[in-house]
Amino acid sequence: MLFSVEQVAEQLGLHVRTVRNYVRDGKLNAVRIGKQYRISREDLEAFTGIAAVDDGGPSERRVEVSSIVQVDAIDRSGADRISTHLHAAVNQGGLGRLRVETAYDEDRSSLKLIILGDPEVTADLLRIVSLLAKA
Numbered sequence: 001m002l003f004s005v006e007q008v009a010e011q012l013g014l015h016v017r018t019v020r021n022y023v024r025d026g027k028l029n030a031v032r033i034g035k036q037y038r039i040s041r042e043d044l045e046a047f048t049g050i051a052a053v054d055d056g057g058p059s060e061r062r063v064e065v066s067s068i069v070q071v072d073a074i075d076r077s078g079a080d081r082i083s084t085h086l087h088a089a090v091n092q093g094g095l096g097r098l099r100v101e102t103a104y105d106e107d108r109s110s111l112k113l114i115i116l117g118d119p120e121v122t123a124d125l126l127r128i129v130s131l132l133a134k135a
Helices: 005-012 016-024 041-048 076-091 119-134
Strands: 002-004 031-033 036-040 065-071 098-105 110-117
Touching: 002 005, 002 041, 005 016, 005 036, 005 041, 016 036, 036 041, 065 119, 076 098, 076 110, 076 119, 098 119, 110 119
Parallel strands: none
Antiparallel strands: 002 036, 031 036, 065 110, 098 110
16 A cells, blocks of 8 residues: 555644655655655554555545443542553554543442444453453
8 A cells, every 4th residue: 555645644643744844854655656655564664664544545445433331339449440441451452443441430330431333342341441440
């Protein structure tokens, strides 16, 4: 897959001119196709040290799910335990592209989880939540 300079700039949060300068200075490998530069996934990953994000264009269809989970009648330590387990599971990389946000409401003794990502991976994480909430 080849990325345009604009796509790379968006992924990295940089201005398009900055990415073009990286290419011209030889810091970021690219090929010139016509009047435009194209950056391969491998070159982008080598430059940043992280996996490149596919833009989800016509060549690849993505399906994502958004889930909100509320765990009631839970104290702060229980909420922290669940949050720690979930963030560890996501950060270890074994669960694919997934984002988890947590919020604890002290007054209501309630933990709210927001999970965004692949449906199958989210289902696995929801099973973990269910087990941890019952423990």
